[in-house]
Amino acid sequence: xxxxxxxxxxxxxxxxxxxxxxxxVGKTTATANLASALAAENLKVVCIDADIGLRNLDxxxxxxxxxxxxxxxxxxxxxxxxxxMIRDKRLPExxxxxxxxxxxxxxxxxxxxxxxxDELRPDYDWVLIDSPAGIERGFRNAIAPADLVIxxxxxxxxxxxxxxxIIGLIEAxxxxxxxxxxxxxxxxxxxxxxxxxxxxxxxLLAVELIGIVPEDENVTLSINRGVPIVLDGKSRxxxxxxxxxARLRGEPVPFLxxxxFLxxxxxxxxxxxxxxxxxxxxx
Amino acid sequence: xxxxxxRLLGRKKKSAHQAKERLKLVxxxxxxxxxxxxxxxxxxxxxxxxxRHVDIDPGAxxxxxTQDGRQQRLIADIPLNPAGRRRVR
Numbered sequence: 001x002x003x004x005x006x007x008x009x010x011x012x013x014x015x016x017x018x019x020x021x022x023x024x025v026g027k028t029t030a031t032a033n034l035a036s037a038l039a040a041e042n043l044k045v046v047c048i049d050a051d052i053g054l055r056n057l058d059x060x061x062x063x064x065x066x067x068x069x070x071x072x073x074x075x076x077x078x079x080x081x082x083x084x085m086i087r088d089k090r091l092p093e094x095x096x097x098x099x100x101x102x103x104x105x106x107x108x109x110x111x112x113x114x115x116x117x118d119e120l121r122p123d124y125d126w127v128l129i130d131s132p133a134g135i136e137r138g139f140r141n142a143i144a145p146a147d148l149v150i151x152x153x154x155x156x157x158x159x160x161x162x163x164x165x166i167i168g169l170i171e172a173x174x175x176x177x178x179x180x181x182x183x184x185x186x187x188x189x190x191x192x193x194x195x196x197x198x199x200x201x202x203x204l205l206a207v208e209l210i211g212i213v214p215e216d217e218n219v220t221l222s223i224n225r226g227v228p229i230v231l232d233g234k235s236r237x238x239x240x241x242x243x244x245x246a247r248l249r250g251e252p253v254p255f256l257x258x259x260x261f262l263x264x265x266x267x268x269x270x271x272x273x274x275x276x277x278x279x280x281x282x283x
Numbered sequence: 284x285x286x287x288x289x290r291l292l293g294r295k296k297k298s299a300h301q302a303k304e305r306l307k308l309v310x311x312x313x314x315x316x317x318x319x320x321x322x323x324x325x326x327x328x329x330x331x332x333x334x335r336h337v338d339i340d341p342g343a344x345x346x347x348x349t350q351d352g353r354q355q356r357l358i359a360d361i362p363l364n365p366a367g368r369r370r371v372r
Contacts, residue, residue: 156302157302157305157306157309160306161306161309161310161313164310164313164314165313167353168313168314168353171353190299192297193297193298193299193300194297194298194299195299196299196302196303196306197299200299200302200303203303204303204306204307204310206350206352206353207353
C-alpha cells in the first residue's frame with residue numbers, strides 16, 4: 001500500500017484523469033477537491049470538465065455564474081484556450097474549463113483532448129480531467145491525454161464491478177496502471193461487516209490505492225455552497241482529499257486508519273453523539 | 284466448520300462477505316468472457332480428450348479460475364488412476 005512517487009518537473013503539467021465507469025460515485029467531487037488542494041499549495045492547476053452535455057464541475061467549484069466559453073468552443077475555434085479558462089476567486093492558481101451543456105460527446109475527439117492538454121502543459125503544474133460515466137466516447141476523450149488515471153469507486157457491488165471493467169479498459173489503452181480512490185466508506189458498516197472493507201476492494205480489483213475517503217455529510221454541504229471541502233480544515237473527507245493531493249505530489253502520506261472515524265458521521269450524527277455522552281458505552 | 288455452526292444456529296453470513304464472494308465470481312467472468320456454462324463444456328471436452336490417453340476418474344476432475352493480480356488463470360486438477368489398479372475390461 002506504499003504510495004508511488006509521482007515526479008513533477010516544473011512547468012510541464014502532469015495530466016490526471018478521474019474516472020469510474022459507474023455514475024454518482026464521486027468523480028466530480030474528487031476532481032474539484034484534488035484540483036483545489038493542489039492549487040492551495042500554490043501549484044498552477046487547470047481542471048477540465050469532459051462530461052459534455054452533463055456539466056457539473058462548475059457548480060461543485062462554485063463557478064457556474066462565470067461561464068462564457070466552454071470546451072467545445074475551444075475545440076471548434078470559437079475562442080482562444082485562455083478565454084475559456086475561468087479563474088477561481090479563492091484560489092488564484094486554479095482554472096476551470098467547463099463542459100458544453102447543449103452539445104454531446106461527439107463534439108470532441110481524443111486527439112482534440114491531447115492537443116488541448118499539450119497546449120496547457122508548458123504553463124501549468126497539473127491538469128485534472130473529470131471524466132463522464134460510462135465506457136464510451138466521453139471516457140476515451142478523458143483518458144486520451146492522461147499521464148495518470150485515477151479510478152474512483154464506492155465500497156459497493158455495482159461500483160466495484162464497474163471499476164474493474166474500467167481498469168481493464170485503461171490497461172488495454174496502455175494508460176495503466178490505474179490508481180484507486182475508495183470513496184464514501186462508512187467505517188461503522190465496515191466494522192459490522194456490512195460493507196466491503198478497503199482490503200476487500202483492493203484484493204478484488206488488484207490495483208494500487210491512492211486514498212480512502214470516508215462518508216462525510218459535510219461533502220453535501222460543501223457542494224450546496226460551491227466551496228470545495230478541502231478548504232474546510234475540520235472535515236474528514238477534506239483531510240482525505242488533501243492527503244490524496246499530497247500523494248500525487250509525491251509525498252509519502254500514510255493512509256488514514258478508518259477506525260479513527262468510527263461513530264463520527266455515519267451513526268446518529270449530533271443526537272447519537274449526545275446520547276453516547278449521556279450514556280457512555282451505550283453504543 | 285464455523286459455516287456449519289452458523290447454518291445450524293440459523294445465522295446468516297455477513298453481507299460484506301456475500302458481496303465479496305459474489306463479486307469474485309462476477310469479476311472472473313467479466314474479465315474473461317468465460318461463463319459457467321462454457322466452463323462446464325470445456326471440462327467435459329477436456330475429460331473426453333484426456334480419457335482417450337490415460338485412465339482418469341471424471342468425477343474427481345476440478346477446473347477452476349484463479350486470480351493472480353489482474354491476471355486470470357484456468358487451473359485444471361486431473362488426478363490420474365494408478366496403472367496397477369486399472370480395471371480389466
